Amino acid sequence: SKSTRRDSTMLPRFLVDLRPVRNLDGLIGKTHKFKVIKFNKKRGNIVxxxxxxxxxxxxxxxxxxxxxxxEGQIVEGIVKNLTEYGAxxxxxxxxxxxxxxxMSWGRVTHPSEIFQVGDHVRVKVLKFNTETERVSLGLKQMMEDPWTHAQEKYPPGTVVRGKVVSLKDYGAFIEIEQGIEGLIHISEMSxxxxxxxPSKMLAIGDVVEAVVLDIDPRQNRISLGIKQLEPNPFASLKEKYPPGTVVKGVVRNIADFGIFVEIEEGIDGLVHVSDLSWTQRVKHPSELYQKGDEVEAVVLNIEFDGEKPKVSLGIKQMVPDPWDRIPYDYPVGKIVDCKVLKVLDFGAFVEIEKGVEGLIHVSEFSEERVEDPKQFVKPGQTLKAEIISVDSAERKIGLSFRGAVRAEEVADAQGFSAGAPTATLGDVMREKLAALTPKKSE
Structure with missing residues (x-):
């Protein structure tokens, strides 16, 4: 019998190509050149x-x-691989x-938006290092930089149309043309x-019109505005609300220095704490108003700080200044009924009429020395007092308990009191002093 031997030939997967080949089906039936790198005669194996x-x-x-x-040469090549940062x-x-x-003068999120593996491309050599054999290529450099003529093409005031390509906290970027984007700052939207x-007004992909506000080709920056497409409502504000105009509005915000009242959508006026009341001592506006309160006020003044107006309002100006009449209604020497509001170490604040207050110094409590005013009078008591000073410039009224007592005693001595005997202010004061004076031991 005659024996036969068949040699087996093997082509390992990793030796098929320069890069690993996942699917070998595409090579079946094709003719290629190979090199024998291993031959085992005994086993009949060929690699x-x-x-x-x-x-x-x-x-x-x-x-x-x-x-x-x-460098600078235009070359042709084949896209071999794509990554997040390039091709x-x-x-x-x-x-x-x-x-x-x-890759482009415009915005490219991922190279796959432009290329696929195997694409034939023409590119420009930007850098070539013979030692490291690194080559940097450029595709956009094959075309003119669109910013070259941007200043002539988009002067301030030009109305442009573009697509929203990005939203940031501070504004929206609009692609006017490939490679040129402008920013609509949030303050220029309305x-x-x-x-x-910005997402409250715009969405990525929206096509919008805007006005060129400023352009800086050296920084590749264009400032755009949407609100400029509409008339400026602030332009006629002074004519619409001249000083003295009475407006209605809602308290939108409260600060230490005053309240902000919205008189129109987006237009607030400030009522300074000093313009809340003619007479009340307002430490904080929240003592009188809360957010959401509807109020009436008078326009005092309108000034412009840039585009935004500063509207000054006044609430106390809705009524006449009581201090125009106080010096006549409360002359020095007049005896008035007053309500004790607050008692402090140096005296007591009293209310003569609603919103009109005065101070009775501790030295005006009695002819005798008073050590503790809080033991002498209490908040809520209504007593008589004499007007002893009126300062219109400082808006201060000084009163005296002891002055009222003297006036009452003089009136009694002259026989002006009539009717059944009643407890006088002098009686009250004497009882208070008697209670505060230690009794002598017999």
Missing amino acids: LSRRVLLEKERAELKEQTMDKLK FIDLGGIDGLLHITD WTRRVKH
């Missing part, structure tokens, strides 16, 4: 490699490419990186609305 030949071929091609590669281009034995920022975030 082939296509990669060795490709590496040799690539090395020769690389040498040729590097000899002619220069690797096979230039012939050597790869170059086309960074994502050099004359009156309080826009907390």
